[in-house]
């Protein structure tokens with residue numbers, strides 16, 4: 001379970017999150033929606049431990065552990081995974097090499113045995129196939145020259161390899177064509193389990209037709225302005241965020 | 253290439269006692285008095301039982317050296333070296349040095365552990381008394397390799413031995429080629445080396461022979477060891493081919509050690525020499541104390557038409573590196589290549605690069621340099637590409653990429669280009685980049701530690717050059733790169 005209480009966070013001296021509360025029980029999928037600049041990516045970075053984002057108040061616990069006390073790699077080992085809105089390119093590093101280093105680092109940290117080469121290859125091939133990723137693409141340098149959609153798929157491939165307990169998807173649907181959206185959603189749904197929590201950040205109700213959330217939260221000006229069931233997303237699709245402009249409505 | 257594996261295998265098989273005895277005679281303690289004068293030169297020559305002509309050659313060099321002054325043009329800084337305060341010949345004393353592993357600096361042990369060198373090897377490397385001397389470094393030491401493969405090489409007609417042996421056993425070849433690429437008077441350190449050189453490798457590959465295996469020499473500067481003035485000479489006769497790799501490490505010492513080697517390569521008609529270096533001399537501690545001054549002259553002469561010389565270097569060690577493996581493209585249609593990875597961390601200073609001297613017609617050269625600077629280090633690429641008046645259609649491609657880690661290091665590119673022939677085509681590309689915080693964060697969020705992340709990103713950055721190394725050394729080198737960059741972030 002993820003528990004965020006009264007979270008305040010700053011970047012470059014500017015307060016972006018101010019008093020965000022959120023509880024995400026194990027096994028649930030929560031969607032986060034909200035206008036551009038409302039702090040959705042900021043929340044995801046704070047959860048993943050980006051040092052540029054300074055937490056000034058509040059707490060985050062993950063399965064009872066203080067997440068704010070951990071380095072990003074420790075969080076990854078503890079099961080936190082962020083599928084980036086803008087995945088990074090790393091020239092010269094074959095995607096396969098990167099995947100393998102990441103998987104083995106996390107396995108090692110969790111006290112599991114590292115993958116042998118054949119085991120790793122088999123696992124990657126299997127998961128890549130599910131996401132309809134061409135294995136040839138994985139021989140190319142990480143994300144370099146990948147299309148927007150390919151990058152996003154690659155994020156989900158990493159997620160399925162690392163088997164995290166907390167999946168944070170930051171606009172994974174943006175840049176995906178209609179077929180890819182379905183493929184990626186299937187991939188995400190395949191990972192749904194009673195032990196796994198997911199935070200799905202999106203602007204579009206469309207994604208939530210595929211990945212049906214248990215709860216929907218609207219983020220506005222750095223805090224949760226409203227929460228509801230999946231129907232909230234439908235409502236937003238019609239009415240937009242106008243009412244969340246200046247309004248500092250209390251969280252659910 | 254299986255030769256390297258075979259070397260490793262063979263050494264595992266070497267009878268420990270036999271090997272230990274073989275070694276102990278070598279380590280009988282010998283030391284010349286401090287300082288340098290004619291008597292010291294005579295002493296060294298006598299110790300090596302050299303013929304008169306060799307001694308004369310050394311004395312000539314010595315006299316010349318006395319008239320020279322140290323070069324100061326490189327972008328490196330260090331206290332003036334007192335050449336009278338150095339030992340020019342020293343063999344290890346078995347009665348000194350750390351007694352047990354506990355007395356060895358743990359940082360050194362960790363380093364070797366990470367290099368994957370077994371513990372016994374570590375004991376030998378650190379100079380521990382009484383440890384079984386099953387040393388990997390002994391394998392890569394020129395003498396052992398010669399012993400291991402002498403028969404096989406001899407069958408092919410290849411001579412591979414120490415330069416001291418060559419002086420005695422192959423005087424005609426040595427006389428003909430020694431100093432023919434790097435003249436005795438070439439520069440301060442080369443001249444010094446000519447006067448006092450200790451050991452190094454000699455390779456002769458006869459006409460039309462493709463050397464049946466990789467040749468490798470593993471140099472070490474030991475605590476009280478010799479080898480600071482190595483001399484290597486490789487001759488590839490017409491139509492022959494040889495690939496040679498040298499590895500270097502040194503234990504940690506508080507005082508700076510001077511290492512001034514000279515390497516000469518000669519490629520005759522249609523011959524090819526591939527020379528790879530993995531240099532990991534002790535770089536000094538985190539405060540910049542100690543470390544090796546690596547002042548090296550390496551030069552290859554593409555003497556014959558259509559000959560080719562390729563330098564690949566991975567420079568991770570040394571407090572100061574001053575090194576420009578160069579090619580003289582004398583033969584028509586000859587080709588020179590220089591692939592370099594130079595990593596500096598802590599307070600290391602690197603001033604390295606190459607010279608491609610196009611003299612013949614239709615000569616071509618290629619330079620790929622990857623400099624990585626971290627910590628407080630300074631990393632300079634200095635290169636010269638020149639085309640002589642008669643070097644019609646000379647072509648060069650140069651690409652210098654620098655990667656900075658942190659804000660306190662520096663990377664500099666100093667390319668010199670001289671084209672005295674209008675038909676020359678010289679291309680130059682250069683980039684400087686930084687490991688971005690975003691890239692690091694991305695890796696970290698995938699569970700990689702900061703050090704793993706940096707190693708991964710840097711290995712990606714140097715990939716083009718890594719691929720030039722003999723296969724067996726790629727993995728080891730990748731690891732080495734990771735180790736050299738430890739503590740470079742955060």
Ligand SMILES: Nc1ncnc2c1ncn2[C@@H]1O[C@H](COP(=O)(O)OP(=O)(O)OP(=O)(O)O)[C@@H](O)[C@H]1O
Pocket residue numbers: 011012014016034035036037038039040041042043085
């Ligand atoms: N480094 C920074 N310096 C200054 N402001 C920043 C910085 N990073 C983010 N911000 C600001 O913080 C606010 C929240 O940004 P964030 O990326 O979290 O929004 P978002 O909800 O993810 O928006 P979008 O829907 O467009 O992805 C924005 O106004 C943004 O400009």
Ligand SMILES: [Mg+2]
Pocket residue numbers: 040041042085170171
């Ligand atoms: Mg965003």
